[in-house]
Amino acid sequence: MAEPLLQVTDLSVRFDTDDGPVHAVDKMSFSLAPGEVLGIVGESGCGKSVTCMSLTRLLPETATVTGTAVFDGRDLLTLQPRRLRRVRGREISYVFQEPMTSLNPVFTVGHQIDEVLKRHLELSRREARARALELLRLVRIPAPERRLDEYPHQLSGGMRQRVMIAIALACDPKVLIADEPTTALDVTIQAGILDLMRDIRERLGTAIVLITHNLGVVADVADRVVVMYAGRKAEEAPVEELFAHPQHPYTIGLLGAIPRPYEGEDTRRRLQEIPGRVPSLRELPHACAFADRCPRADELTRSQIPQLHEVRPQHWVACFHPGS
Amino acid sequence: MGGFLIRRAGAALVVLVLASMLVFLGVRAIPGDPAIALGAESRDPALLAQIRHKYMLDRPLPVQYAHWIWLALHGDLGVDQRELSVAHTIVSRLPITLELAFLSMLFATLVGIPAGVIAAVRRGKPSDHTATTVALVGLSVPHFWLGLLAIIWFAVDLHWLPSGGYVGWAHPLDNLKHMLMPALVLSAGFSAVLMRQMRSSMLTSLGADYVRTARAKGLTEWRVVGHHALRNSLITVTTVMGLQLGALISGAVVTETVFQIAGFGRLTIEAVNQRDYTLIQGVVLVAATGYVVANLLVDVVYSLLNPRIRIS
Amino acid sequence: MSAVADPHGAPIINPRARRRRLLRKRFLRRPVAVAGLIVALGFVAVAIFAPWIAPHRSGFTDFNHILAKPGGKYPLGTDELGHDELSRIIWGARASMQVGVLATLLAMVIAVPIGMIAGYYRGWIDTVIARATDVLLSFPFVILAVGLAAILGPSLTNATLALGVGAIPAFIRIARGEALALREEDYVPAAIANGATDRTIIFRHILPNMTSTLLVQATLTIPGAIVGEAVLSFLGLGVQPPQTSWGVMLQTAQDYLSQAPRLAVFPGIALVLAVLAFNVFGDGLRDILDPRTTR
Numbered sequence: 040m041a042e043p044l045l046q047v048t049d050l051s052v053r054f055d056t057d058d059g060p061v062h063a064v065d066k067m068s069f070s071l072a073p074g075e076v077l078g079i080v081g082e083s084g085c086g087k088s089v090t091c092m093s094l095t096r097l098l099p100e101t102a103t104v105t106g107t108a109v110f111d112g113r114d115l116l117t118l119q120p121r122r123l124r125r126v127r128g129r130e131i132s133y134v135f136q137e138p139m140t141s142l143n144p145v146f147t148v149g150h151q152i153d154e155v156l157k158r159h160l161e162l163s164r165r166e167a168r169a170r171a172l173e174l175l176r177l178v179r180i181p182a183p184e185r186r187l188d189e190y191p192h193q194l195s196g197g198m199r200q201r202v203m204i205a206i207a208l209a210c211d212p213k214v215l216i217a218d219e220p221t222t223a224l225d226v227t228i229q230a231g232i233l234d235l236m237r238d239i240r241e242r243l244g245t246a247i248v249l250i251t252h253n254l255g256v257v258a259d260v261a262d263r264v265v266v267m268y269a270g271r272k273a274e275e276a277p278v279e280e281l282f283a284h285p286q287h288p289y290t291i292g293l294l295g296a297i298p299r300p301y302e303g304e305d306t307r308r309r310l311q312e313i314p315g316r317v318p319s320l321r322e323l324p325h326a327c328a329f330a331d332r333c334p335r336a337d338e339l340t341r342s343q344i345p346q347l348h349e350v351r352p353q354h355w356v357a358c359f360h361p362g363s
Numbered sequence: 364m365g366g367f368l369i370r371r372a373g374a375a376l377v378v379l380v381l382a383s384m385l386v387f388l389g390v391r392a393i394p395g396d397p398a399i400a401l402g403a404e405s406r407d408p409a410l411l412a413q414i415r416h417k418y419m420l421d422r423p424l425p426v427q428y429a430h431w432i433w434l435a436l437h438g439d440l441g442v443d444q445r446e447l448s449v450a451h452t453i454v455s456r457l458p459i460t461l462e463l464a465f466l467s468m469l470f471a472t473l474v475g476i477p478a479g480v481i482a483a484v485r486r487g488k489p490s491d492h493t494a495t496t497v498a499l500v501g502l503s504v505p506h507f508w509l510g511l512l513a514i515i516w517f518a519v520d521l522h523w524l525p526s527g528g529y530v531g532w533a534h535p536l537d538n539l540k541h542m543l544m545p546a547l548v549l550s551a552g553f554s555a556v557l558m559r560q561m562r563s564s565m566l567t568s569l570g571a572d573y574v575r576t577a578r579a580k581g582l583t584e585w586r587v588v589g590h591h592a593l594r595n596s597l598i599t600v601t602t603v604m605g606l607q608l609g610a611l612i613s614g615a616v617v618t619e620t621v622f623q624i625a626g627f628g629r630l631t632i633e634a635v636n637q638r639d640y641t642l643i644q645g646v647v648l649v650a651a652t653g654y655v656v657a658n659l660l661v662d663v664v665y666s667l668l669n670p671r672i673r674i675s
Numbered sequence: 676m677s678a679v680a681d682p683h684g685a686p687i688i689n690p691r692a693r694r695r696r697l698l699r700k701r702f703l704r705r706p707v708a709v710a711g712l713i714v715a716l717g718f719v720a721v722a723i724f725a726p727w728i729a730p731h732r733s734g735f736t737d738f739n740h741i742l743a744k745p746g747g748k749y750p751l752g753t754d755e756l757g758h759d760e761l762s763r764i765i766w767g768a769r770a771s772m773q774v775g776v777l778a779t780l781l782a783m784v785i786a787v788p789i790g791m792i793a794g795y796y797r798g799w800i801d802t803v804i805a806r807a808t809d810v811l812l813s814f815p816f817v818i819l820a821v822g823l824a825a826i827l828g829p830s831l832t833n834a835t836l837a838l839g840v841g842a843i844p845a846f847i848r849i850a851r852g853e854a855l856a857l858r859e860e861d862y863v864p865a866a867i868a869n870g871a872t873d874r875t876i877i878f879r880h881i882l883p884n885m886t887s888t889l890l891v892q893a894t895l896t897i898p899g900a901i902v903g904e905a906v907l908s909f910l911g912l913g914v915q916p917p918q919t920s921w922g923v924m925l926q927t928a929q930d931y932l933s934q935a936p937r938l939a940v941f942p943g944i945a946l947v948l949a950v951l952a953f954n955v956f957g958d959g960l961r962d963i964l965d966p967r968t969t970r
Contacts, residue, residue: 616818
């Protein structure tokens, strides 16, 4: 594999709350190659958003982050704040889940795009405006000239998300981290955004980290997938491989839970759910986090933490009893 | 925005009309013959007859009310016990109180808003605790007591500032010397409230998603706080201003009493003490009207500042 | 309510008791709020037990020792008529607490039902109540008191009335807001489906769920009423001599600022302490009851 763009090793995040510490992420490691689309999948609360926000230190002060995140030869987690701010928005940028609240309601769209251009690039007024228009066209927003002077509340949810993407792409970053970009949008709009993401990867060569709880989205767009559970990595594989030969019982459960509406009676089957609940993240149990809900659980899984190992080519899993 | 303002103006108008009715009925509710009340307790039958005729006391109430409002809209609020025009008295005393109120708001804004911002940015640190505690104490100390203390200290002990009275604008320096303590004292409570509101509003803004986006863009903390968070918070805080104006007017009454300033505020007290009902009526009406109008202005300012209302 | 088990057989403790324990824990972690509660209760106790605590009865004067300095027989000195300052402060506490608590109660008793009705029924009732509240709000508090004093004459009762009326709009707004939100809760249509009348829903379902918010507001209204009483008495619109309150004491102190500043200082300190105590306690209460408040 070519030199990875981003290499995260043993990332752990602990939050100090009023009611005690919460271990949101426990020794996550992953890498991102240039131009690659990495999907990070897991249910709400599994730590996928926290993992990615910790990369450029966007978490609140109650979070303690340990580990390393090497990007372009520098460890982001220990980088000086001044240098880190030059990475943010310029080389690594974000698209968040809620476009309505992620855009500042009191400034125009144009102002908010302008801002990031002015911060990182030396552009004249005219050049900046031209670039802003170009970006809005890139994300396929109709009538871009008018949009520049409009406020976020005047746009629809899908258009706001496109604006967010435009802002994220403004300085041509190497990595775009999209945290549940389509979750807050209608299903019909979702497809458009995903199309856009594919487009971006092809035309601009931007590496994308796509965080989602929706396996369908991942199947559509990602090259490689990481499955997270309770703050730990459960499985990692190229996308077709994962869907064809899932190894971890959790992944298998997730795939079984995808609704597949078909015509015809012979495919009418019950939606399989995974029994039980995600464990509390207050303690780090010295056992497999999924043990309580796993049909393959035994003494071993309840007493030791499974480590990642390669069961098939390019396919890693952290499980004592992997297998399709 | 137009729709929003029209609705607000309409509501304000309704409120004003109802309030004026309340004032009107209030005076009529005083036990005893209204003619005597309005004629300053004189028993002279000729005078009373004259008053009855002038205020139409023999006509039905709605007619009396309409007559009174009609006169008021033309600037005639009657004459007080000393045969002086109520409207004239009010107009001559009002600017003094307005100056006091303006200076207080100025001080409160200059102190309260930056303090609130700093406390929010340094949340949990010593400067936050200090600022919050000072604000809490500032809220709890009745400002007339603060005024008394200030007089004891600065006027009696140190002789730095005069202990009261008012000097007109002909002598601007003297005017400010006399206004300094009263305005500072009056601003104490207001700044405390402003500081707390600003702090709370800033904490909300700083926790908002758009601030996270701003940081993710690589903007400096200065810009994130001073441009993104601050703008939103300032807009939110304007809504508080309206409510505080009422407290300011109440405070002005007390402050003018403590510092012996012959302003509109003190006029209200004098009116009650002298049982001068025409004067009371005029004063309360003007105070309520002013307050309602001021609140409406605050609404206008708010709708201009908030794009969601400006462009709906 | 006895312990209930969840589907997996794990026992669930009575949720109400659990919440109360959690709240108590959070409260005890805020020493300032605890101090506030203690001091506030102290003042209430002083107010209740004044006849037994005060060294001299309420009208007592000693004409041989007017404007005496603190010390000896009169620990805080005496005023211009020979009243013992310490006793006056204690008796003043009684007046202030009385007004503070009664005015708040008055406001709550009137405003909460009105607010709940406005929030629950909405429609034209809501609009009418909103306008009426606006009218009430259009009079700055002192102006309102001035008006009432003009009509009814100045007295302790009328000051209480004025303060109570002044506190009504805030309670209406809160009760209305809570009712507005709570009527959307799922148990409301469930109760209706079970045949509950509007009155049952309002008083058995909605009201109990707003008690914490109302409690916080009440705790924060009392100090406002105490200060309000002091202001009104200071202006001559409230408690009338020979009855005493802190405000009255401060009014007479005005004439003796150069001779005996302590006449202004002591009642003022008492006032500030009482108000601060309630404010601090109320703030702490609000913090622990509403975790969403940004502090």
